[in-house]
Amino acid sequence: QALRAYLGDDIFFDACKDYLEDLAFTSISSYDMETVFSQNTGIDMSGFFNNWVYNGGTPHYSIDSFSVNPQKGSYEVTVYVKQNRHGPAFTGDDNIIEVSILDDDWHRHTDTIHFNGESGHTTFNVPFEPVEVFLDLEERYMDATVDNYTVIEETGETSFPNTYFSLDVSELTDSAFLQATHNFAPADTFAIPVPDLRISDYRYWTIKGVFPEPFTATGRFFYSKSGLDNTLITSASDSVVIFYRTDAGMQWEAVDFTVVGPWSIGYIYVANMQMGEYVLGVWDMSVSTGETRMEGRNNTLMVFPNPSSGKFTFEINSNEAAQLEIYSYDGRLIESITVNDNEKQLSWLPEGLPNGNYIAVLRAKNEQLLDSKKIVYTK
Structure with a gap:
């Protein structure tokens, strides 16, 4: 099918006819096929065969x-x-x-x-x-994509077969043209890595269309440790999240979502869904709390009390200037605090934030990760 699309129907079927007539009842290789198709079509087929036949993937x-x-x-x-x-x-x-x-x-x-x-x-x-x-x-x-498009004419759930995605439309004033693409390729990574947070190196979704306003819908995305997400979700300490961007020119950002299912298999629901790209990620929640030493790190950053119902105090075992970043559970940067040379202690009071887990990240001025800690806010 790829070769047919590459050449177009007229050239493809003429070339196949010549190929079968000239080489019937003979043994030939892929290299022979490339040569014959190049000769019969007048098109250099080396690029196609290198990309689709000779190389893996x-x-x-x-x-x-x-x-x-x-x-x-x-x-x-x-x-x-x-x-x-x-x-x-x-x-x-x-x-x-x-x-x-x-x-x-x-x-x-x-x-x-x-x-x-x-x-x-x-x-x-x-x-x-x-x-x-x-x-x-x-x-x-x-x-390496599976995509479907459909015309949505009424509210309710619409499935997009083999894309691991469905859409539940709750508000629609006229017909909508929607395409869902399941991309079997690594998603772009974060511009600045966030410790203990990683995104899928295997797949992501593109959802786009032409639709009337207002248009309100909830997207449902499937995840499974035993399936396509076995390299992303590795243990019960991995907590699944989802990120969004409008297009490839933007950075991934946090989006509100609801998880239905255990850590290993289930669905992520995104209400008031926007057109764009979506990718799964996981927080490694095994990152230590309090003053317990983190494997592979040197306790440059200490935090107490933890959990806290109010102010957190950070103790910094470093003499260099740095940046202390507070991230929400879904990867959103909440606050960035400058740490001056020889500053050993500073405080942070969460204001207007909900209860939950947050990640404190200490970076050197050259963006090198110095340490990170999970903190628990229990107002």
């Missing part, structure tokens, strides 16, 4: 961003795409992937982007004002 394509430039009677749309991989590292050349550009009335312009390496872009001219761009909308390419 599967290419993964995604939209990085797009821009719109109004013209007289039309619009120029520049679409930026990038290539990742599910499996062993390899970056293919001679990539071809289909894009579909839609307006508010779902008029569609479909074309292809050709590019080499990790990223590329193409500018298209369309007769309508674009509002969204979709990649491989009809699932013609067998890249």
